[in-house]
Amino acid sequence: MTNPYLFALERRDRLTEVEKNLVERFGSRPRLIEARSDIVREGDSPRDSCLLLSGFAARYHVLADGRRQISAMHFAGDFVDLHSLLLVKMDHSVLALTDCTISYVAHDLLREVTETQPHFARMLWLSTIIDAAIHRQWLVAAGRLSSAGQIAHFLCECYERLNIVGLAADHRFRLPLSQTDLSDAMGLSVVHVNRTVQELRKQKLIKWQGEQVNILDWPAMEAIAEFDPMYLNLQQRPR
Amino acid sequence: MTNPYLFALERRDRLTEVEKNLVERFGSRPRLIEARSDIVREGDSPRDSCLLLSGFAARYHVLADGRRQISAMHFAGDFVDLHSLLLVKMDHSVLALTDCTISYVAHDLLREVTETQPHFARMLWLSTIIDAAIHRQWLVAAGRLSSAGQIAHFLCECYERLNIVGLAADHRFRLPLSQTDLSDAMGLSVVHVNRTVQELRKQKLIKWQGEQVNILDWPAMEAIAEFDPMYLNLQQRPR
DNA sequence: CGGCTCTTTGACCTTGCTCAATTCGCGTGG
């Protein structure tokens, strides 16, 4: 089985054989993480970064009163805390939403890669830059869209990102996310998320049963979400 | 006058002489930009990145109906669109809030730096990683804080960041931002922002007259904002 | 069957939004 991070990278640029081997090496220390356990904890200063090979995870921040905010979703092929390479301390935790296969990549190795493989280093950098672009889209959605628009945006993004790694097609995909999780990602209350999802269902925009999401009316969803996948940089070009 | 980007970098790690010279070279093509004009436009594919040497700028996204969302503030010493080095197209614009001095740094030069100066390349990478960390904090604030908390968080962050480049001290700083701009950054309405700022004033937490902000009660502001500057990575260490 | 988590519903509240008008600060031209 090839490392899904390869899909993510090759979608954005061509890789040399040496680089492909590196990616494979990144996935060579697979480890299982149980659903609902933390992959990384706020305050940690990890000595390796965690590549998600399979499963679903979320970055989250805990507030003083215990409320949570999810600031990112992570799927197979995401280099979940690549940024910890250059940070002193994690300012957030990462939760496994399902059982996950992850591979730890030593910071020493990553640092060496930045010294010896400049193009590949730029690809790593690119991964974190795309993360930031996603954050910005979430900010726009949170700040200026209705709850329906915000959730629609989220689902469109999940579809496009899962599609990259072959986990979504025909506007269908698995999304093992409770409405409580979704409300933490949207910054809304569970009750309101529930009602909004029901509204999207009633409008025949989506079907969402258990873990299975089906976007029934993509153009309409794209419209209410003002979704444009440009920010995901899905073009293969020299970087 | 030294390039303020040097302050930002040296606050996070030691630089070699060669690296310091590079930073100076980055600031060697200063150019004036008029207040209220765009420094970068959505859809552009720039061939250089823009380093802000003086002035205030904001990244913003425009929605279908013309409403705006500001996703980041930029001050002197910020490498405003460094990420455009690896992106195909800008997914947002950058607006000069005041007259600005900027310096364009050619992508060719930046790419060369990633080939020949790995440590310095990591410092550039770090800049974009800190941007992302700031985005995450904005997401948390937008999603889970009250409007007062959100504005307080914004002001605390501005203070800390301006302090790095010597533009803030004693909990005072210049912030040339209209309440309309602020509302676009917070994802709130102008009216509500106005009332919230007045409330902060009435509580004697801040003084804000014209462009002058004074945080009167830092501990209280930090508390309602749940502000912890950890995410700004203000420690000088090997990266 | 019992327990657990997740979804759904109802009732009521509160935060924040919209619209519209007024006021303030400040620079300009007379």
Add this chain to the structure above:
DNA sequence: CCACGCGAATTGAGCAAGGTCAAAGAGCCG
């Protein structure tokens, strides 16, 4: 020095999106 214009700040009134609290279903597993 004063009237005028203009953008920004402020205010009031009414509304709506979204929050809270509490309880009731549903689905699933042991």
